Amino acid sequence: MTTNDESTESRSALRVVRLTDRFRPGRPVVACLSAFDGVHRGHRAMLRELQRVADERDAVVGLLMVEGGVHYRARMLTALDHRIELIDQLGIVDVIWVVPDEVHERPEAVVGDALDDVRPVALGVSPALLKLGRSQQLSFADLEMLCKGRHIDVFSLDHVLPGHSEDAIRLFTTRNISDLLADGHVAVAGRLLGRLFEMRGEVEHGDDRGRSLGFPTANLSVHTTMLIPDEGVYAGVAITEDGRVWPAAISLGRRSTFYEDGWEVLEAYLLDFDEDLFGSRLRVLFAEHLRKQRRFDSADELVAQIRIDVALVRELDPIARYQRSLAW
Numbered sequence: 001m002t003t004n005d006e007s008t009e010s011r012s013a014l015r016v017v018r019l020t021d022r023f024r025p026g027r028p029v030v031a032c033l034s035a036f037d038g039v040h041r042g043h044r045a046m047l048r049e050l051q052r053v054a055d056e057r058d059a060v061v062g063l064l065m066v067e068g069g070v071h072y073r074a075r076m077l078t079a080l081d082h083r084i085e086l087i088d089q090l091g092i093v094d095v096i097w098v099v100p101d102e103v104h105e106r107p108e109a110v111v112g113d114a115l116d117d118v119r120p121v122a123l124g125v126s127p128a129l130l131k132l133g134r135s136q137q138l139s140f141a142d143l144e145m146l147c148k149g150r151h152i153d154v155f156s157l158d159h160v161l162p163g164h165s166e167d168a169i170r171l172f173t174t175r176n177i178s179d180l181l182a183d184g185h186v187a188v189a190g191r192l193l194g195r196l197f198e199m200r201g202e203v204e205h206g207d208d209r210g211r212s213l214g215f216p217t218a219n220l221s222v223h224t225t226m227l228i229p230d231e232g233v234y235a236g237v238a239i240t241e242d243g244r245v246w247p248a249a250i251s252l253g254r255r256s257t258f259y260e261d262g263w264e265v266l267e268a269y270l271l272d273f274d275e276d277l278f279g280s281r282l283r284v285l286f287a288e289h290l291r292k293q294r295r296f297d298s299a300d301e302l303v304a305q306i307r308i309d310v311a312l313v314r315e316l317d318p319i320a321r322y323q324r325s326l327a328w
Contacts, residue, residue: 014088016096019064022117025095028059031120032157033099033111033143034129035066035174038077039086041194041328042129042161042172049160050124051092059121060094063087064114068101075227077174077181082200107138108146115150122153126161128169184230186286194328196236196285196321199226199266203277213303215310217251217267218277220284228252228264233290235313237322238268239283245322246270249306249313250284253293269306271313287318 017023030053036043047061054061067080078086080098087093097118103110115123127140140156147154161169170176172192180189181197190196201220211217218238222228231253238248249269268284290312296302 014084014093014096016084016098019097019099019114019117023095023097024117024119025060025062028057029062029095029118029120030054030057030059030122030124031062031064031118032124033064033066033114035068036063036083036087037174038177038193039083040172040174040177040192042126042169044090044194045160045162045172046124046126046157047087047090047092049157053122053124053155057121061092062095062097062118062120063093064099064111064118065096066099066101066103068104075178075225077178077197077227079200079226086195108142111138111143112146115146115152119150120152122155123147124155124157126157128158128161128166129173178227181227181229184232184289184292186229186234186236187288190287190325191328194325196287196325197229198283198285199228200281200283201266203280203282205278213299213306215249215269215303215306217269218282220266220268220282222252222264222266228266229286230289231264231293233293233309234286235288235290235316235318236268236284236286237318238270239285240277241280241282245319246273247313247318248284249290249309250286251293269310271310285318285322287321288316 015023015025030050032046032050034043034046050061065083068076084096087096097114099110099114123143125140125143130138130140144154158164158169162172163169177189177192180192186197199220201223203218204221205219229252234250234252236248236250238246240246248271251267251269252264254264266284268282290309296305
């Protein structure tokens with residue numbers, strides 16, 4: 001992935017630039033405007049169609065990607081750098097222009113400026129997904145008007161979305177996936193994402209509560225800008241900075257057994273793991289919801305439940321689920 005202003009002639013390297021950089025590739029551009037929050041299966045189908053149209057026109061595939069991605073909830077499914085990483089892995093997109101969040105306050109002005117700077121020959125849009133947005137600022141008709149005076153062809157991407165009907169398409173939206181995660185339905189959300197939902201962060205010092213109970217955990221800070229699944233206990237995997245994958249019992253909650261008014265903490269107990277992860281980056285992926293959080297009358301009761309949770313994680317074999325998800 002590169003960020004300089006040289007032109008590119010292949011899809012071997014994804015180029016990421018700010019809209020204000022006024023970068024233009026040396027070939028025509030077929031573009032799409034979206035936050036691509038989640039880079040879910042609907043987004044991937046759209047990208048494959050963009051590639052097909054671009055190949056017909058001997059053009060490159062470009063995305064006008066809204067930076068914040070906040071359309072349906074106050075929190076994002078996927079941070080900008082993670083979205084770029086997921087798109088880069090697909091090997092479809094040549095250039096991403098990062099569009100500022102100001103598009104939410106001044107949609108027509110910002111999108112108009114983006115079209116003037118990028119000058120795509122065609123813009124792919126999903127009218128169905130536009131209509132399903134909770135606070136969509138631009139309609140399909142608005143985009144057609146913006147493109148008409150600029151001699152940009154506008155084409156629909158709805159026919160390539162999973163299921164084709166509006167009811168089926170509704171499944172493959174950031175809005176629906178966010179709702180599922182907020183209710184703890186991580187397995188269903190993962191199928192719609194086409195990958196296990198994950199949270200990322202640096203392992204921080206905790207209060208050693210897990211270690212004192214015999215289950216030392218890696219603690220990650222919970223960022224207020226990112227969507228957080230429902231409080232509960234989950235089976236999943238943890239991927240260390242060097243790429244090793246471990247089964248994990250994941251606790252997301254406020255530890256009410258020990259604190260009357262605790263703050264939300266993400267803790268991952270890596271099974272059969274005995275290394276210090278403090279200060280390293282960790283990816284925590286959610287495979288299956290095990291149970292709701294609850295307050296226990298004693299530490300002994302909690303330990304007994306944790307043993308059951310860990311046994312369930314082993315039974316569910318989340319590493320196998322993770323490996324299967326790579327082919328979704």
